[in-house]
Amino acid sequence: MKSELKVKAIEKGTVIDHIKPEALYKILSIIGIEKIDTQVFIGNNLDSEKYGKKAIIKIADKFPSIDDINKIALIDPHAVINIIRDYQVVEKKKVELPEKIEGFVKCINPKCITNHEKVETKFKVVIKDEKVNLKCYYCEKITGQDNIEVIR
């Protein structure tokens, strides 16, 4: 099986590397992979020196916005984003957690106003025990890293 997991190189675009395997599907969902119309290659459970196993996503001809990078940071702060031109890595971006998250994460509290009226969600990012916690600006409840759900 291993040889089938080799991921094709791209000429230009974005490679999201060093993703923890368990974060892969959430990242695919959070960046809206189904709306991307260029070539996409995905590998999971590849050998990684750092973590044992890793996942990788290669997206041809697209470059991430700050917003995209923020979203990825939320799910896997260890991921690395490589910008590719002419098959070469021209820029390596470590993802960085923003202080605020607006608009794309659902508040876990079913009694929160954002789940009852058309209100854009807003969270303050709080790191606790190395986990990302999102404190809702409205209901003040915490949405933990494992409960992060993306609004589609």
Next chain:
Amino acid sequence: MKNKSLISINDFTKEEYFRVLDLAEEFQKNPNQQLLSDYVIASLFFEPSTRTRLSFETAIQRLGGKVIGFSEASSSSVSKGESLKDTILTVSRYADLIIMRHSIEGSARYASEVSNKPIINAGDGSNQHPTQCLLDLYSIRKSQGTLENLNLFLVGDLKYGRTVHSLLMAMSEFNPVFNFVSPPTLRMPQEYKDYLDEKGIKYYEHHQLDDNLKHADIVYMTRVQRERFSDPMEYEKVKNAYVLNNKMLDNTKENLRIMHPLPRVNEIDTDVDTNPKAYYFEQAENGVYARMALMCLILGVVK
């Protein structure tokens, strides 16, 4: 403070709280003043509440202001499916200040974003109820002469009780010692204990009300609600462990005062009511003065 909304206890600075408390003291001495005669204040209670609503409305009436509003959502256009946003946008064109209670958490914060008039949160679900905290601070300061260095017992449902959480946060500014008395399943949540640890504030946990009460300056009682227990047997076992009676107040400090946000069910025996240490009805009265002060400062009729 003029035009500032009060949604969460963290919205005001310590100085602003002191300003409200000082002014409340003046209103207590002289409660009937025509300071709000040119103002219309909306009292929007999407969820019923006797005490909070009557306390606000009394405060408005004593200051000569006019009240519009409703006491439950069924008598408002919410029952026709109107959104909170539309209700607030409309009422903010009628009134000078909006007081609101709503069962949805974060509703008051959202209303303050939508409204061009200040909002006072009179309770948003289990989230915040800052004017309760304000009147609790006023009551503590008034009964003890200070907020500093007090020994506070918080008793009952410490897990879900938003009033005890707000009180804990607010009193943490004044070097208190906390004693938490609750059933094991309704203990003070870890995040609040972490907060006290960070601030270096001492606290002790107990599962029973006993002679440890002799150290208390304030005993803050709350209701242990049956619906918080998944096992009714568990409720039966603990329900009487958190009932305060007159005998238990023997050998307590002279300055001790018993507080309760009310309504009380059975957690304070009625034989305590005539004890000079009982303070809960006075506490409710204090709510009127604290709310008078808050509204006058927000409307800018007193600087």
